[in-house]
Amino acid sequence: MIHFIGIKGSGMASLACILKDMGEEVTGSDIEKFIFTETKLKEHQIPFFAFSKENIKDNMTVIIGNSFDDSHEEVQAAKANPTVTTYRYVEYLGKLVDEYHSICVAGTHGKTTTTGMLAHVFEQVQPTGYLIGDGTGYMPKDAKTFILESCEYMRNFLNYHPDYAIILNVELDHVDYYKDMDDYVLAFEQFSQNIKKGLAIFGDEASSRNLKVDVNHMYYGLHEDNDVYAKDVVEDADGVSFTCMVNGEHFHDFKLPFYGVHLLYNALGVISIGVMNGLDGDTLEKGLQSFAGVDRRFIVEEVNDNVYIDDYAHHPTAIKMTIDAAKQKYPDKKIVAIFQPDRYSRIEYFLDDFSDAFKKADAIYLCPFPENAKREEGITVTNESFLAHVKQAKACDMSEDAIRELDAHKPAVYVFMSSKDIYKFKDRLKSFQNV
Known part of the structure; x- marks a missing residue:
C-alpha cells in the first residue's frame, strides 16, 4: 500500500492518481477543508482521511508532501516504523521519470497549461502518462511516454532526469527561497544539465535565451532568430492563427482556439518538442486544436x-x-x-x-x-x-x-x-x- 501525507496537494493528488492507474493500492491524508483536487481523487476512488499517526500502517510505502517536515505526526510515525519505506514527493517522482520516455515542462509561468497541451498532443500518437499541476494524473498501463510539470521551487526539478524538456520562461519568483535572479537562473542551468536528449527554450527573452546549456536545444518564439517561430500572427475573438517556421523553412499553418500571447508561446514550445520527436504539423495542429484546457487555468x-x-x-x-x-x-x-x-x-x-x-x-x-x-x-x-x-x-x-x-x-x-x-x-x- 502507498500512503500520501498531504494528498490534496496538486502534485501529490496527480501522483496518487497515476499510481492508482498503475494498479497500486493508494490512500492519503490531509486537512479536512475542501480543495479542488479532491474531485480527481474521488474519481479514482482513492480514500483519504484527516491527519493522524494511526494512518501509518506496517509495510507501507509513504510519500511525504513537500510542505511537511519531520515535526508532523504522520511523518514521525512513518520514519519511526522500520517496516515503512519513505520518500519525499520529488524523490519518488524522480524515480518514476527514469522508467519512461520522459518530458519535463519547466519555467516560471505556464507549466500546468503547457503540460496539459503537450500530453494531449502526444496522446494522439502513443499511450502517454502525465502529471499536471491541476491535480490531474494519468498513466495507462501500456504508456511509453511520461510528461510532467516540473517546479523550480526549492530546486525540486533537479530531482528529475528527463529525455526532453521545455523551459517556458525564466522570470524571478519564489523570492522566499531564491537569493536573487542569478541564483534563479543558476537553478535552470543546473536543471538543463539533467536533460538527456533535447531542450526547447523560449528565445524571445534574454533571461531564458542566455541560459548556459550544453544539451541539444532549439529556441522558439516570435522573433526570426529562433529555430522555431511564428510569423503572420493574427489574434482575434476566434483565437490565433500563424505560420510556423522551423529552421528557416515553412513547417505548417496553424489556426488554434487560444487567447493571449502566452498561449501562443506555450503552443510554440509544444511544437518544438513535437519537432524534436518527429511529429508532423497536421498531428500537432489536431492535438492543439482539441486541447480543452486544464483546471484553474482560464x-x-x-x-x-x-x-x-x-x-x-x-x-x-x-x-x-x-x-x-x-x-x-x-x-x-x-x-x-x-x-x-x-x-x-x-x-x-x-x-x-x-x-x-x-x-x-x-x-x-x-x-x-x-x-x-x-x-x-x-x-x-x-x-x-x-x-x-x-x-x-x-x-x-x-x-x-x-x-x-x-x-x-x-x-x-x-x-x-x-x-x-x-x-x-x-x-x-x-x-x-x-x-
Missing part, C-alpha cells in the same frame, strides 16, 4: 450576459497575461479583475509590477491575504499597503456586501485570479447573479 463560464473566468494567476506577469486574454476574447465587455494574494514575500518583492499588471482592467478588487498565509521574516507588506499601491483598486472582503458591489458592474467579464480557493468566491457571485 476556465470560462458564460451565463446570460456575464462571463466568469477562474485562473491560477498569482505572479504579476501571469495576471497581465490573463487580463489580456480576457480582453482579446471579449473585446466589447467590461473587465472586472478580482485578485487574492498568496505569499507576502511575493507581493512585497513585486509591488510595482502588481500595480502595472492590472492596468487594462476596467475595475480592480483586491481580496485579503488568506488567514493561513505565511508571513516570512522581514516582510512588512500588509493588505492595506498592497491596496494603497495598486492604483484604482478597491478592497474586497468577500462578504455579501462585496458580492453586491461586484454585481453592480454587470454585464461584465469577472476575472478571478489566485493560487488560493478564490473559485469559491466566483461561485457565490455566479449564484447571486443567476438565481
